[in-house]
Ligand code: NDP
């Protein structure tokens with residue numbers, strides 16, 4: 237039995253349906269780092285893998301709140317404090333009805349290696365709730381956030397654990413969470429990132445993940461001697477924080493972005509999507525993408541259920557570069573084949589683990605430039621760390637300063653990942669490069685810190 241099978245077997249007993257996405261994330265890392273484990277027995281000696289795949293702690297709590305009709309509601313809240321070898325636990329909060337321990341373990345595990353790749357002093361964690369902000373009034377969201385923070389605040393702190401946003405948690409939610417923390421503790425401190433910029437939030441945090449994914453892609457295409465994104469057709473999935481800002485940056489550099497999606501359907505606008513309208517629909521009205529065609533009848537709206545089972549309309553539209561920016565496993569092997577047949581050259585994961593393992597294998601075997609999430613979407617957490625820095629020194633950086641630092645960080649991550657892949661004999665494989673580079677950094681810290 238090879239080292240990969242040996243390692244995977246150790247964890248098999250925990251592989252239940254709820255943990256499927258966590259195992260998917262973990263198996264990918266084990267496959268990638270096998271050459272490292274084989275070449276240096278210190279990782280085995282210090283049982284790094286066994287220690288890395290088990291969170292330091294999982295906090296689970298009840299959240300009771302009252303809706304606008306005075307009905308009492310109960311949700312479950314979580315914080316997975318995964319690993320703090322490199323710095324305080326750091327990672328987002330997700331509010332979505334699908335949230336469970338398995339999803340948060342997958343996200344927390346990815347976050348450890350992602351944060352390591354940034355080169356900044358941050359560990360990995362993730363949290364959230366099965367609360368669904370969709371269709372709730374501002375007051376209901378506020379009441380939920382207050383109740384959530386009344387429990388969460390016992391476990392977090394600027395040097396302990398610093399949550400931020402993710403799906404369903406944006407500037408509005410972080411504002412309410414921060415307000416409650418401050419009321420309880422009387423302490424105005426950087427305990428959350430992604431705060432509104434007029435009270436402690438970093439400029440450019442909302443833009444950071446999407447912009448960062450584009451900066452990463454530009455560097456990757458340069459390293460791989462491919463044509464740049466200027467003037468090229470791009471497809472993007474999602475219509476939330478990451479997707480909208482990826483579209484924004486792509487438009488700024490002269491690419492033509494023709495799609496976006498939400499959970500109900502896809503917009504295809506061959507003239508390039510109207511970003512102002514999208515922001516109005518998704519950020520202000522919090523409505524369905526279907527509204528887009530009222531203003532732009534030339535565009536197509538494809539409802540999710542009308543597309544053949546097993547494939548996604550957005551990945552069947554010819555493009556030079558694709559940016560999956562919605563959610564996990566939204567791009568499968570059928571989608572990958574459609575992209576490849578249609579001449580796609582580059583795929584960048586703005587979302588966390590949007591491509592299935594089979595899709596990734598197809599991309600790699602067809603020499604598509606493939607930028608994995610933990611490297612390509614690290615711009616969000618990097619600017620979160622910049623926000624922690626600003627809060628700790630009571631300072632405020634300009635938009636230009638943050639943007640310059642973000643660009644540099646993404647370029648450095650990309651180069652390090654490419655170099656690591658080359659060093660380990662898998663040149664051009666950014667998946668292995670990212671996993672090896674991230675793992676090494678955390679593992680070496682764990683060894684140096686003792687058991
Ligand atoms: P948002 O909540 O702002 O937007 C999420 C988007 O994805 C929405 O358009 C939503 O559609 C769609 N979506 C969510 N779940 C599903 C689903 N099950 N099926 C289809 N579509 C879905 O989240 P973000 O933009 O912040 O996050 C998107 C991805 O990026 C996630 O994977 C997140 O983990 C990752 N990420 C986010 C970072 C950040 O800084 N925010 C940083 C790094 C990664 P609808 O509106 O219909 O719900």
Ligand code: 2IT
Nearest residue numbers: 327328400402616617620
């Ligand atoms: O997945 C992610 O990197 C995030 N949701 C952002 C985490 C953060 O702490 O900014």
